[in-house]
Structures are given as structure tokens and as C-alpha cells.
Amino acid sequence: MQKVSMWVFGLCACLLASAGTAQEAWTVQLTSKQAKAHAEQAGRKAVTAFAISPDGAWGRSHGFQDADQAAKRAMSFCQGELRPRKRDCILFEVAGKRVTPQIVQTRKVSAVYQPLNGRKAAFVFGRAALDFRGNKDGAMAQLATAPTQPSALAQDNKLRAGLTNRTIMTTQAKGFGLWLGDVYAEHLVSTNNGVLVVGFDSWAVTAQGLLCMFNGFWDSGKPVGTKCVLLNSIGNGLVDLSWDGSPNASRKGQLIAGDARFSAAK
Incomplete structure (x- = not known):
């Protein structure tokens, strides 16, 4: 699992009035x-x-x-x-x-994004063009095998490529995000005290739409294990998904064309 040995210390911003051209x-x-x-x-x-x-x-x-x-x-x-x-x-x-x-x-x-503002993320990073329709029954059957490592799933390389280095997140100002890196993944949750993060050392996604992240740990070191979501559909940058604990409860999200874990400006 990727390790980060620090966290950034505080910032001060002294924003003065500015004039001139762009x-x-x-x-x-x-x-x-x-x-x-x-x-x-x-x-x-x-x-x-x-x-x-x-x-x-x-x-x-x-x-x-x-x-x-x-x-x-x-x-x-x-x-x-x-x-x-x-x-x-x-x-x-x-x-x-x-x-x-x-x-x-x-x-x-013209705009500043701060995690995890889904509305600002779409404007600053843009949404990714990816079309996908899952097979919920097939994904549920795969989930029932309780996969604990990537080798337990028949990964769809094309879908993985379309998700890599992008963020699945909700559309509202506060919510959750799933960052899917080349290998590493993170689940980020917005709270009143900031953003909570669970890091996973690997992830896999199947042609049926089962996306699982493996060997997860909170920043505190508390283990999480495997976390999965069902990707029901993706189109025009919008995502319909379900969590593994409530597969029949559909949630609306978006596929952000970038790394929405960090602040950015456009």
C-alpha cells in the first residue's frame, strides 16, 4: 500500500486586491x-x-x-x-x-475547486467521456464470492483504462469520492471537520460493473479490508452506482476527468 509519511501543515493566504489583464x-x-x-x-x-x-x-x-x-x-x-x-x-x-x-x-x-465539491469539480476538471452499462445480476454474483484480492475478479481492461486516474464522486457540494489511480485507490468522505480518507493498495473492475478496492486502511491505521461498488451505468460523465452494503439503493454521481482529491483552479 502506498504510504505517505506526513501531512501538510497549515497555510496562510493574504489575498490582496489585484488589477490588470488575465x-x-x-x-x-x-x-x-x-x-x-x-x-x-x-x-x-x-x-x-x-x-x-x-x-x-x-x-x-x-x-x-x-x-x-x-x-x-x-x-x-x-x-x-x-x-x-x-x-x-x-x-x-x-x-x-x-x-x-x-x-x-x-x-x-475563474473558479477554485476544494475537495469534495462535486459541482466545482465538474467545472474545473470537466467530466470524462465514458459509456458503460453494467450487468447488475452478474455483478451481484461476483460480489457474493466475497473477493479479497484483484486476482479473484476477471478484470475488464478497457473499463479499467477508462476509470484510471479519474474520480467518481457525487454531484453535490459535500459527499464522497473514489479516486482510482494506476494501482492505488482512495475513498474520500466529506465531514464537518474535513475530508476522511481510506487508502487501498489495489483495485479491480469487471465487465459486469463490479468495482472493488482491496486492503484498505484509514489514516489512523485501522484496517477496512475490501470495499466494493456496483457501477450500474456511466454516460455523458454521469454515473449510477450502488454500494456493496445496499446494492438496491441507486446513487447518482459523476466521473471527473482528473484527480479531485486536491484543490485546483481554472
Whole structure:
């Protein structure tokens, strides 16, 4: 199972009024609060990253073993602090090295997505074009075998390719999401205190529409085991699905064309 040895620390966003065109040159310079946050990043273990906006927002991460993941998390936290018509974030530093030139072109954002807002996710990432119709009786028969590992299911490679690196999530402002990576999967649930996450080390999907995620653990380390959903249909980016515990209760969702686990801006 993929392990993350840290969680990102807090952000501060000091959003100042900005004027100018949607695209404009910016001579990169940290604000006093960005500089203070950047200085606090020094000496952190493993791979770090720092992202900034010309209008004052910033985000940082540390403890990663992978530079891409550290950068993505820092950008996510920075963009999550933006507002429409503010200038977008850029990566300032990764693994202790500055990665941005002295002068960059900036753009104003029109929308900001924060997990797990399904309405904003569809606007920022777009919905994926995938057509699929499941076989509920067949999927239920497969579920009845109580699969505990991917090899227990006859995986449909075409359907898997259409779901990989995308997010199945509800359409409302708060709900749940299923992130399906190349190997790893996550089940995310919105709560009043933030987003709860269950990580799974693998997943599989069949031609009948049974999607199972295996060897799951909460962030606390508490095991979850296998979690399955029945994909009844997918069309025009909209998903009809049922959870394994209530297969006859249909739920409406959407297939987001991107990784909706993190904040983003458009």
C-alpha cells in the first residue's frame, strides 16, 4: 500500500486586491508572510515543496519521498486559498531548489475547486467521456464470492483504462469520492471537520460493473479490508452506482476527468 509519511501543515493566504489583464508578467518576490512561511520550511525532512501566488496565497508540504507528490500537494494547498479573479499559484521551490524563473506570466483564475465539491469539480476538471452499462445480476454474483484480492475478479481492461486516474464522486457540494489511480485507490468522505480518507493498495473492475478496492486502511491505521461498488451505468460523465452494503439503493454521481482529491483552479 502506498504510504505517505506526513501531512501538510497549515497555510496562510493574504489575498490582496489585484488589477490588470488575465495574463501579465510578474517579477517573483515573496511577500513578508510568504517569506516567513518559506523560512519555516527550512530543515524539514525528506522532500519539501513551496508554492505561491502573486496575491499572497501560499502552500507548503514536507515529508514526501517523491518530488512530484510534494509539489502537487503544495500547489493544492496554495490554490485552495485562492478566490476567483486572483492570480494563480506557481511552484516556487521543490526539494530545496528554486524552480521558478525571476519573471513569470501569471493568469487570473475563474473558479477554485476544494475537495469534495462535486459541482466545482465538474467545472474545473470537466467530466470524462465514458459509456458503460453494467450487468447488475452478474455483478451481484461476483460480489457474493466475497473477493479479497484483484486476482479473484476477471478484470475488464478497457473499463479499467477508462476509470484510471479519474474520480467518481457525487454531484453535490459535500459527499464522497473514489479516486482510482494506476494501482492505488482512495475513498474520500466529506465531514464537518474535513475530508476522511481510506487508502487501498489495489483495485479491480469487471465487465459486469463490479468495482472493488482491496486492503484498505484509514489514516489512523485501522484496517477496512475490501470495499466494493456496483457501477450500474456511466454516460455523458454521469454515473449510477450502488454500494456493496445496499446494492438496491441507486446513487447518482459523476466521473471527473482528473484527480479531485486536491484543490485546483481554472
